[in-house]
Amino acid sequence: TKRKSDLNIIVVSLVKNMHSSSGRMYLQSRGMFDRSFSLVKQPDGTVLLPISPSCLSQLDLQSLRNTLTPDVCDFTWSQSPQSKKEKGRKAGSKLERTIQELLESQGERWMEEMRSDLPRSFQRHGDLVLLADSCFTLPIWNKIGDQLWSAVTKELRAKRLAKMSRISRDGFRSPVVTMLLGDNSWVKHVDNYEFDVTRCMFSAGNITEKLRVAGFDCRGETVVDLYAGIGYFTLPYLVHARASHVHACEWNPDAVAALQKNLEVNGVPERCTIHPGDNRQVQLCNIADRVNLGLIPTSEDGWPIACRLLKKTTGGVLHIHQNVTSPLPNAAAGDAAPQNLSAKNADREVWRAWASDTADRITSLFKDLSGASWVINIQHIEHVKSYAPHVHHVVLDLDCRPN
Numbered sequence: 001t002k003r004k005s006d007l008n009i010i011v012v013s014l015v016k017n018m019h020s021s022s023g024r025m026y027l028q029s030r031g032m033f034d035r036s037f038s039l040v041k042q043p044d045g046t047v048l049l050p051i052s053p054s055c056l057s058q059l060d061l062q063s064l065r066n067t068l069t070p071d072v073c074d075f076t077w078s079q080s081p082q083s084k085k086e087k088g089r090k091a092g093s094k095l096e097r098t099i100q101e102l103l104e105s106q107g108e109r110w111m112e113e114m115r116s117d118l119p120r121s122f123q124r125h126g127d128l129v130l131l132a133d134s135c136f137t138l139p140i141w142n143k144i145g146d147q148l149w150s151a152v153t154k155e156l157r158a159k160r161l162a163k164m165s166r167i168s169r170d171g172f173r174s175p176v177v178t179m180l181l182g183d184n185s186w187v188k189h190v191d192n193y194e195f196d197v198t199r200c201m202f203s204a205g206n207i208t209e210k211l212r213v214a215g216f217d218c219r220g221e222t223v224v225d226l227y228a229g230i231g232y233f234t235l236p237y238l239v240h241a242r243a244s245h246v247h248a249c250e251w252n253p254d255a256v257a258a259l260q261k262n263l264e265v266n267g268v269p270e271r272c273t274i275h276p277g278d279n280r281q282v283q284l285c286n287i288a289d290r291v292n293l294g295l296i297p298t299s300e301d302g303w304p305i306a307c308r309l310l311k312k313t314t315g316g317v318l319h320i321h322q323n324v325t326s327p328l329p330n331a332a333a334g335d336a337a338p339q340n341l342s343a344k345n346a347d348r349e350v351w352r353a354w355a356s357d358t359a360d361r362i363t364s365l366f367k368d369l370s371g372a373s374w375v376i377n378i379q380h381i382e383h384v385k386s387y388a389p390h391v392h393h394v395v396l397d398l399d400c401r402p403n
């Protein structure tokens with residue numbers, strides 16, 4: 001049998017780069033996008049989207065073509081490009097060799113501990129590579145300085161290099177990012193938003209939630225995004241879900257500036273009102289069909305505001321983000337290996353319990369707010385990502401209606 005990476009993959013060849021994100025969304029929402037391969041940008045400006053071999057038989061080419069509009073979409077076979085894993089392995093050993101040579105040219109010795117201090121993964125923001133906190137921690141790297149950063153940037157096929165340290169505790173959750181090579185820290189993403197990596201928080205891991213939001217039908221709805229940031233959810237609500245209006249609350253002035261710019265780049269500034277400052281001070285009420293509460297580890301501070309924002313006569317939906325921690329199995333108590341529950345099922349149980357507790361608390365908040373009882377239903381629990389085997393970012397969709 002052939003390994004996955006040996007197979008030819010069917011690809012969608014798109015005439016313009018700008019259509020690649022809707023193509024990817026279509027495939028991802030149907031579980032057909034092959035994440036083990038990268039999107040391939042071709043020299044002629046078209047983009048190849050990899051499709052999982054197992055999905056080929058069910059792929060509805062006509063509906064895909066319609067989604068992307070017929071004249072921009074074509075299908076072709078591509079001779080197996082390298083998978084992300086293979087690419088990463090090759091790039092990793094080349095980077096190691098380059099750094100080793102650089103060190104030796106400076107009279108330094110390569111030590112084994114250096115290997116584990118090299119970057120294993122990083123975020124790519126256009127031509128800027130953002131390294132994680134965990135790499136290049138040894139003092140030797142600073143000694144080599146600029147030459148090292150130039151070599152790393154070149155090896156990672158970037159033009160600018162930056163490094164993350166920790167999330168600051170100033171309440172803005174801004175990442176502390178330092179530029180190592182290059183002065184301009186603004187980056188642009190293919191799906192049309194820009195921001196300053198040194199000043200705004202960006203959570204690339206939320207892509208599945210962003211795609212889910214993009215798939216909502218919000219026509220005719222007023223949405224409030226209580227923690228808008230640079231517009232990571234505000235934009236899909238406006239551009240793809242076609243909300244009538246989004247009120248975006250954000251207190252980090254740098255994120256507000258990026259959000260404003262992104263609304264303009266995407267041609268939707270008239271359908272969005274930005275409320276700069278603390279969302280607890282925003283005077284809006286009784287206007288929303290939907291409220292997005294995208295703050296982790298918890299958005300609890302925003303719950304009373306969200307209840308106040310929903311339309312009193314028709315109610316609406318709350319999307320509540322939260323990091324939910326599952327208790328670690330207690331080996332001493334003999335529950336290290338649950339007999340009938342897989343670890344995943346056990347996690348799901350914990351999420352359901354948290355959702356049910358949250359629904360009860362939202363019910364009380366409505367009671368306090370209006371004196372009336374509302375009907376609160378758990379519509380859906382979405383798993384976004386895991387921070388550790390037992391810490392999960394989930395989103396609870398709560399349907400809230402006046403009785």
Ligand SMILES: C[S@@+](CC[C@H](N)C(=O)[O-])C[C@H]1O[C@@H](n2cnc3c(N)ncnc32)[C@H](O)[C@@H]1O
Pocket residue numbers: 171172173201202203206226227228229230231232233249250251252255277278279280294295296
């Ligand atoms: C986790 S980020 C989320 C941004 C966006 N939803 C995302 O996923 O990329 C949270 C954002 O909420 C903002 N924020 C936190 N508390 C706030 C408050 N009380 N009022 C307004 N904005 C707030 C932060 O500045 C940050 O930009």
